[in-house]
Amino acid sequence: MKIAFIGAGSMAEAIIAGLVKQEICDRENIVVTNKQDKSRLEALATRYGVKTTEDKKWAVQDADVIFLAMKPKDARDGILSIQPFVSSDQLIVSVLAGISSDVIEQLFQQDLRVIRSMPNTSAAIALSATAIAKGKFASNEDLELVHAIFSAIGLCTIVEEDQLHAVTGVSGSGPAYIYYIAEAMEKAALAQGLDTEVAKKLVSQTLIGAAHMLQETNKGADVLRAEVTSPGGTTQRGISLLNDLKVSEAFETCIDGATKRSREMGEEIAERLKEGTSN
Numbered sequence: 001m002k003i004a005f006i007g008a009g010s011m012a013e014a015i016i017a018g019l020v021k022q023e024i025c026d027r028e029n030i031v032v033t034n035k036q037d038k039s040r041l042e043a044l045a046t047r048y049g050v051k052t053t054e055d056k057k058w059a060v061q062d063a064d065v066i067f068l069a070m071k072p073k074d075a076r077d078g079i080l081s082i083q084p085f086v087s088s089d090q091l092i093v094s095v096l097a098g099i100s101s102d103v104i105e106q107l108f109q110q111d112l113r114v115i116r117s118m119p120n121t122s123a124a125i126a127l128s129a130t131a132i133a134k135g136k137f138a139s140n141e142d143l144e145l146v147h148a149i150f151s152a153i154g155l156c157t158i159v160e161e162d163q164l165h166a167v168t169g170v171s172g173s174g175p176a177y178i179y180y181i182a183e184a185m186e187k188a189a190l191a192q193g194l195d196t197e198v199a200k201k202l203v204s205q206t207l208i209g210a211a212h213m214l215q216e217t218n219k220g221a222d223v224l225r226a227e228v229t230s231p232g233g234t235t236q237r238g239i240s241l242l243n244d245l246k247v248s249e250a251f252e253t254c255i256d257g258a259t260k261r262s263r264e265m266g267e268e269i270a271e272r273l274k275e276g277t278s279n
């Protein structure tokens, strides 16, 4: 299987790292191109042994699967730059937040097989939480192939296309929320007099341990939390203060805002497409 990446940023790198690490396909069968940053392409070639090129035609002409991995705002230009060289026997996999398979098909001006996906950057260590959905010209076999690719670099689940906005708000952006919590806990640990290195180690191991507990025990988050919380103890005081600060509600607002932003980004590009402009 030959895979082309249009876009060579954080998400493309995370998927490439996962594919190479898990030996999903030969590194020589992965081709990466971007807008203009040659040094970035060279860095990826050195780091992962993949092929890179500035020639869009060369990048896509023999690819079985083409990943669209540019920013949503660059989707139109990126797609138009490969559009003349793409045919319906190639499978398009989009990681673009917010942008519907309909819009992608329209930009290609062809009835292409499109699978939309929402992975996250933990793909780099084969721990992505990915959801995928099928465009109207894609087959169940296409969905299975992409499911297999993403399953090799983490968990992959199939959803209705419209649910990808919520997935983006929850698990696409999710790693950033967890890093935010990690930063806040590290800062708080320093304020209590712990050394930076000690704080970092304790916080990351606490996150790892809690994540494994969620996955490996059959207990819900509420039960696990209750198990930590001794009556009248430290956790109870801490959680009570988080409740006073409405942290749970803050997460609801955060995920609602991110989900809405995904919809907005899709609408913005659909609007520009109608107007025939790229900016």
Ligand SMILES: NC(=O)C1=CN([C@@H]2O[C@H](COP(=O)(O)OP(=O)(O)OC[C@H]3O[C@@H](n4cnc5c(N)ncnc54)[C@H](O)[C@@H]3O)[C@@H](O)[C@H]2O)C=CC1
Pocket (backbone or CB within 6 Å): 006, 007, 008, 009, 010, 011, 012, 033, 034, 035, 036, 037, 069, 070, 071, 072, 074, 077, 078, 079, 081, 095, 096, 097, 118, 119, 120, 121, 172, 173
């Ligand atoms: N970063 C993340 O955690 C996640 C990102 N995504 C999606 O992945 C996509 C890429 O995001 P990042 O990797 O974070 O962005 P990034 O800014 O790190 O990389 C974007 C890449 O696209 C390239 N590019 C821009 N215009 C292009 C064009 N006309 N032709 C070819 N390449 C072009 C840039 O040169 C760059 O290599 C976005 O659509 C985003 O919604 C999805 C899930 C998670």
Ligand SMILES: O=C(O)[C@@H]1CCC=N1
Pocket (backbone or CB within 6 Å): 097, 168, 172, 173
């Ligand atoms: O922030 C973004 O728009 C992208 C989509 C999900 C994660 N990063």
